[in-house]
Amino acid sequence: MTSAVERAISAARTIRASRAETREAETVAGSAAEAYAAGLRVARVQALVGPASTVTIQGAFLLVLAVGGARVAAGAISVGDLVAFVMFLFFLVLPLGQAVHAYTQLQSGLGALARIEEILAVPEEGAGDRRARPVVAPAAGGPAAIRFDRVGFGYPGGPPVLHGVSFTVPAGTRTALVGPSGAGKSTLLALVERFYEVTEGALCLDGVDVRNLPRDALRARLGYVEQEAPVLAGTLRENLLITAPDAPDDRLLAVLDEVNLGHLAERAPEGLGVQVGEGGVLLSGGERQRLAIARTLLAGPPVLLLDEPTSNLDARNEAALRRAIDAVAVRRTLLIVAHRLSTVVDADQIVVLDGGRVVAVGSHDELTVTSPLYRELATHQLLVS
Ligand SMILES: Nc1ncnc2c1ncn2[C@@H]1O[C@H](COP(=O)(O)OP(=O)(O)OP(=O)(O)O)[C@@H](O)[C@H]1O
Numbered sequence: 420m421t422s423a424v425e426r427a428i429s430a431a432r433t434i435r436a437s438r439a440e441t442r443e444a445e446t447v448a449g450s451a452a453e454a455y456a457a458g459l460r461v462a463r464v465q466a467l468v469g470p471a472s473t474v475t476i477q478g479a480f481l482l483v484l485a486v487g488g489a490r491v492a493a494g495a496i497s498v499g500d501l502v503a504f505v506m507f508l509f510f511l512v513l514p515l516g517q518a519v520h521a522y523t524q525l526q527s528g529l530g531a532l533a534r535i536e537e538i539l540a541v542p543e544e545g546a547g548d549r550r551a552r553p554v555v556a557p558a559a560g561g562p563a564a565i566r567f568d569r570v571g572f573g574y575p576g577g578p579p580v581l582h583g584v585s586f587t588v589p590a591g592t593r594t595a596l597v598g599p600s601g602a603g604k605s606t607l608l609a610l611v612e613r614f615y616e617v618t619e620g621a622l623c624l625d626g627v628d629v630r631n632l633p634r635d636a637l638r639a640r641l642g643y644v645e646q647e648a649p650v651l652a653g654t655l656r657e658n659l660l661i662t663a664p665d666a667p668d669d670r671l672l673a674v675l676d677e678v679n680l681g682h683l684a685e686r687a688p689e690g691l692g693v694q695v696g697e698g699g700v701l702l703s704g705g706e707r708q709r710l711a712i713a714r715t716l717l718a719g720p721p722v723l724l725l726d727e728p729t730s731n732l733d734a735r736n737e738a739a740l741r742r743a744i745d746a747v748a749v750r751r752t753l754l755i756v757a758h759r760l761s762t763v764v765d766a767d768q769i770v771v772l773d774g775g776r777v778v779a780v781g782s783h784d785e786l787t788v789t790s791p792l793y794r795e796l797a798t799h800q801l802l803v804s
Pocket residue numbers: 439574577580598599600601602603604605606607756
């Protein structure tokens with residue numbers, strides 16, 4: 420009976436998660452269709468304007484030559500008059516053609532300008548930051564504790580996604596957030612970074628409400644590795660120097676070794692000068708994530724927020740990611756969103772979230788006994804039989 424109920428709950432959860440994913444997929448598909456249609460419209464106009472203006476100009480010249488030639492033959496005008504007319508026409512038509520070309524360029528320029536204006540219209544983060552004042556900042560340097568105290572939150576204009584979330588990440592320890600898709604795990608990291616403000620309760624770093632800390636002071640203490648960590652086109656070295664512009668090559672190589680990426684620089688004759696491609700396409704998903712971790716390590720933040728990649732990693736990449744996480748956890752407070760439970764079985768504490776609520780807190784061994792949801796997640800990943 421109990422297992423039938425558990426199966427029904429599990430099925431309901433799967434349906435709810437897949438509905439959220441379907442909504443997101445529909446929105447993305449809608450935007451992609453709009454962009455595709457706009458691209459087609461631009462291509463059509465460009466395909467029409469170019470040939471049409473060429474045909475018009477050449478046709479006008481042919482007409483003038485035909486009519487003018489006939490009039491010269493009839494003795495109505497002199498050859499000089501015809502040549503002069505053709506020259507006048509040439510000097511008139513050339514700027515007209517350029518004007519048409521300039522118009523199409525103006526249109527695409529206006530499109531780009533609209534995009535820039537959109538970005539400029541995004542309100543600056545500092546605005547509405549009235550509560551932030553330089554109060555006693557948490558002790559700089561060492562790892563800090565993070566405390567969520569009955570935190571409630573909803574994205575602007577959306578329904579609440581977090582409800583009364585309370586737990587503490589003790590300084591210098593590793594806490595993992597697990598739960599089904601859409602449970603609110605990444606949102607918790609966004610709140611620590613103050614990308615959004617909590618709407619209820621409080622979120623504290625070493626006992627200080629983050630809303631009372633200037634954003635730059637707060638973020639100087641945090642390292643954040645996103646789920647889809649951005650990698651810039653350029654070399655391995657350029658990507659690493661973003662966070663530590665003065666770091667010498669041997670420091671960069673040491674950090675790459677720490678996250679199991681040493682082979683990237685070793686196997687290429689260019690070493691750290693090896694290209695990673697547009698958006699890091701020459702790297703695997705796991706390598707991109709570990710490059711982002713290496714970059715964060717170079718900045719040396721005492722608190723690290725890590726959103727593990729959801730994409731499938733092969734066993735080797737998964738083991739490499741686990742070793743990289745072990746390396747970054749040393750002497751740091753680590754709050755990690757874990758999609759792969761194997762990367763967190765030895766976390767000091769695991770927080771299980773479901774539907775924006777904390778449903779269980781404990782170690783892997785405790786949760787496999789006390790939390791049906793955790794047990795279900797662990798069973799799916801073959802961590803318990
Ligand atoms: N920028 C946003 N604007 C509006 N709603 C959002 C935004 N980001 C996330 N959400 C919604 O908030 C809820 C929690 O999302 P969140 O990304 O925190 O979940 P998650 O547990 O990290 O999921 P996943 O494991 O799939 O990454 C979801 O319902 C999601 O659709």
